[in-house]
Amino acid sequence: MKAKVSESLCIGCGACAALVPDEFDFNDDGFAYAVNDEVKEENKELVKDAKENCPTGAISVEE
Helix, strand or coil, X not given: CEEXXXXXXXXXXCHHHHHXXXXXXXXXXXXXEECCCCCCHHHHHHHHHHHHHCCCCCEEEEC
């Protein structure tokens, strides 16, 4: 599974990084990005939750 964050949609609210800090962080411009090329097995459900809870729909998940 891969997670991506659209910088054009991200508002930097921090919900994803708070929910799954192993998978999301912030760049120098204050926007979230996916840390890993592949989501760790133990984080897959949390990443799906982060996608569903992103207020702008900036997170996409590719199985």
